[in-house]
Amino acid sequence: MQELSKILMAVNFSQDLNKENIADKIKAKIEAKLEENLDEQTKEDLEKYLERWEKDNFDLKKFPYGDLLKLAAEFNCEKLAKPLLANGFDINDGFPLHCAARKKSQEVLVFLIQEGAKVNLQGKDGKTPLHYAAENGYTQIVKILLAVKADVNIQDESGLTALHYAVCRWDEEIEMVKSLLKAGATNVQNKYGKTPLHYAAQLGYVQMVEALLKEGGADVNLQDKDGKTPLHHATDREGEHIQVTEILLQKEAKVDVQDKDGKTPLHYAAENEYTQIAEALLKGGAGVDVQDKDGRTPLYYAVYYTHGEYPRLNYQHPKVAKLLLNYGADPSCIHKPKAITAGITVGILAAIVAPLALVYATALPALAIIGITVASTLIVGGIAYGVAYKVSEHSLSSKLSGVSCSNIGEQTTAANLPQ
Template sequence: MQELDRILIAVNCSQNLNKENIADKIKTKIEAKLNEENLVEWIKKDLEKLLKRWEKDNFDLKKFPYCNLLQLAAKFNCAKLAKHLVANGFDINNGFPLHCAAREKSQEVLVFLIQEKANVNLQDEDGETPLHCAAQHGHVQVVKILLAAKADVNMRDQWGSTPLHSASYRWDREIEMVKSLLKAGATNVQDKYGKTPLHYAAQRGYVQTVETLLKEGGADVNVQDKDGKTPLHHATDREGEHIQVVEILLQEGANVNLQDKEGKTSLHYAAKYGYMQVAEALLEGGAGVNLQDENGKTPLHYAAENEYTQIAEALLKKDAGVDVQDKEGRTPLYYAVYYTHDEHPRLNYQNPKVAKLLLNYGADPSFIHRPKAIIAGVTAGVISAIVVPLALAYATALPALAIVGITVASALIVGGISYGVAYKSSEHSLSSELSKVSCSNAHEQIPTP
């Protein structure tokens, strides 16, 4: 409720507050609020409902509607109110008031609850401790108070995350928090997804956190998560071009050619998302330009597919195979000429620079339509192999062996002719299309090898 915080804060500031008069003081404040002029109607209705429900329970503080009163006192940092509630018999662990105080940075209530022996390692329904809450919200001083109270720095929540995971994922400017956790014995363990704090810091591009985890926390720079990704993979993934993080990871010995479960290296991702600076750093660090992922694609395939001319040129200068075929038999030129992001590939004239670059580096245009020609030849051969024996058996008295021989020969001949016709036709079609590509942007300079 929007007005309840003001009411409780007002009660907290009341003179002569004690455990016997808390209920009356809260009731009086609610009634006073109800008597205010120009009170918003929905607030009035909520307060009336609150008062009725409370009166029905005979003003039992422990049955306070909407929320545990001690939790509310923690939320609004009402230390005086919290003390009298505890004196009134409130369970200091019920409703996780210490979590609330840690989350809201309510230091007075936090210190009081710790002094009253609240369980600093109590886990809520998500398995989080107060230390998780403080780390998630960047409350450095609260983290230090909890650590001084012997909070377990390596407790895991239901996702296997420790407070160090939370701090590394959410905060870079509060580097003191990460340092405090490490000093208290936090370790770079993997969560249920196989990710360490370093994975998360690299993914977010947090330079200070990455440096601290590596140099002060001894984090493993090459540990792989459940998807096979290292921190270097995450630093080059879709969240942004984290060039500083990439450089730090490389300096600390990151294996530039480790492949994830999709067979991709960090260079595949840099080429896919167009991170030129990252690509250059990876190439300088010895990244393999011709490593193929599970689909047979090299980084050059991705650069061509996504029209990143500068990256494609950088790869070619490092001897990337210009005619390497993926599992579909497609070369980088195919992806440069065809837009493949739809269900059915279509010719792409939006950015012919990559296609022209690949051709200047000796790309073979014939590779593009070879699979189609093969399909045409095989299809024609199969049809011939079915039709010919049926026709011969029906119309002639030739022996079975002769029919088989004629069938095989006809299938090979028909298939070969179909392949040749399809290949030449498609090659002519491609030449025509490539001429459009070449002529439409003749004023643009494309580097030659």
């Protein structure tokens, strides 16, 4: 392909290139290339393709390397594109404008637009030239397409607009995003229900979030198909996106919206051990004891690792747990499930063992045995519940007792820590 690009670019800069001699010019450049010191494989390929093209009488539309107009667009060969159109090439067939946008071939792009190429034509994947330009971060190409009324809100097969692609660029091309917003890009949701703001929040792109809110009027509380708002995404991804969280809160993001699993942003901040985000949410009025669909509060996720088959105590980062307790989190959400399990288990054992022991050791009537069994089950189960509750309570207190809280917030003082 590298040698092909050299051949076509050489043709592009040929003198007196026109409709009649274009095939001869390409053929001559291929033959000249074969005279150069090429590696065996490249030479063999060129000879094979030239022979195949000769069998097709050097028909421009049967060029063995592919569609010539598309190749001209790919290699930015504007002078080559002109005689190709004069030879009857369809300006939209094969999507040469898409190719020019994807390859940043500005001269060919402008020429094709001037010759009537459809700027909003969608390819097989639903993408327009604007999608490709935005996806690759070509701000100038984007501006050219917008100037000729490219539709900024067309969605590809995944429901993504050019703005979605622009926002997700690793280099945060803010100028391109602002150009799209100025042209009318809106809060379009993709097939997952996500808007560009969801992605900007998820990636922690501060400038993008600010532009989408200020210049794009993005809906800060719009939920995706999982029920998550941008605030959820800011708290549920790798990296503590505290700046994005604060910006969303300033724009009146609702702090207690629950997703399809019943989780609020605070649940995710606790689960991911994001102390700063958790504190910002709590200061913003987040409910400290909101339960998800499993009945778990943020404190539960702060205390336990929930990844894997069984939850287990998290002894590494207890600051979030301590912060939640200082904001009034009910610790019984941790102790009760364990205590109830212990009480029921011991109670069942008592219900099995007690009647067997009474039958073999005494001559009491059946009703008396039943009564004693019920009583012993309740008593033993109750004692087990109480013991398990206290053990869990002590375990949590021991876990948190050594944690420094000087940087956990104004409400965090040594006086109100659990002992």
